[in-house]
Amino acid sequence: MIELTLIGIGTGNPDHVTAQAVQAMNAADLILIPLKGPEKTDLAELRRGLLARHLANAATQVVEFDLPLRDADNPSYRAGVSEWHDAIAAAWEHQIRAALGPDPAGRVALLIWGDPMLYDSSLRIAERLGKRLPLTPRVIPGITSIQALCAAHAIPLNAVGASVIITTGRQLRAQGWPPGAETVVVVLDGGCAFEVLDPEGLSIWWGGCVAMPQEALIAGPLSAVSAQIVATRSALRAKHGWVMDIYLMRRDA
Template sequence: MIELALIGIGTGNPDHVTLQAIEAMNAADLIMIPVKGPEKTELAELRRTLLAMHLKNPERRVVEFDLPVRDVVTTSYGGTVADWHGAIAEAWEAVIVDTLDPGTPGRVALLIWGDPMLYDSSLRIAEILGRRILLKPRVIPGITAIQALCAAHAIPLNEVGAPVMITTGRQLRDHGWPADAETIVVMLDGECSFRSLDPEGFRIWWGGCVAMPQERLVAGVLSDVAAQIVKVRETLRAENGWVMDIYLLRRMS
């Protein structure tokens, strides 16, 4: 039986790592670090930094592996993602089989941005891997990008007694503003999909690289700040080679 700990580490700020996460890192027999290519080397380096800060045993086995690249969507988005998840599960399996002693229990850990339960595929990939080897997933919750965004802007996530919808940029572009929603949080948006809305009808709170040293925040009526957000996002991406951003939108009464 392999125990796979999926450890939420927040948005990259070392202060986001919980005591429970540190304990899980130090209990692991193997810690895997995915490397996504040259433009994402900083993300791998942040994981290395966290481990250097928190591992009590410097000889703990840490193995880096190349993360499979998702194919360009040609027919079905869902099918493309499913194939990608399968390839990642195979990559995880290869590292585990090559590193741990065969036939013996082991503890494996992965450091997950934000929280493993929110718009992250690790649990689904673990389910695929569990069909190939005897596996028990364990989730260590982390600070989500939503929490970090609201904290950075010092705003409540919800209006009084009101619901909140969490969605993606793709959904916003393809289907527009969700019916009956007053507040939405948009994640996984590489195309600034807020531009598809009536800019006069919404307020936006946007954050790029939230809670990290290069954090940038923009807030205001969408018509006033949309162009500024696009420019700031482009600047962050040019300076860092990548950008993670998130935003909250509310209807204006």
């Protein structure tokens, strides 16, 4: 039986790693580090840095592997993601069997950005892996990008007595501002979807690479800061080869 532990590690700041996460790292027989291509080597390096700081168990194997790429040309987004998740589950299985034997047993861990429950596919991939290998999933919660963003701007997540909608850039671009929403948090936005909105009455709190050394924060009326966010995001991506950003928007009461 494999115990598969998904360890939330926050947004890349080593101080975000909890004591529970450190214990889980050191209890693992195998830690898998996915590589996402040469333009994202910094992401693998961040994981290496976390392990260098927190992993004290010399017996723990650390294995890096190339993450399968999603077929961006698939006309069906959901079908493409499903096929991609199958490929990742197969890659996990291959690495586990290679490291722990054809009938593997032990503790396997992956370091997950933010928290595994929030817009991350690791739990779904683990479910697929469970059809290939006998395993028990375990989750160590981590600081989410939403927590980090609100802390960086020193703002509450919600207005008084009001609800919050968490959505993706793809959904915002396709459907616009959610009807009746006062506060909207947007994750997984590959292209500044807020540009499709009528900015009248909207304020935005944006963060790129939040809680990391290259952190950039911009806040203000959407109409006033939209162009600045686009330019700052583009500069971060050009300099580092990648950018993780998130933003909260609120409609004026």
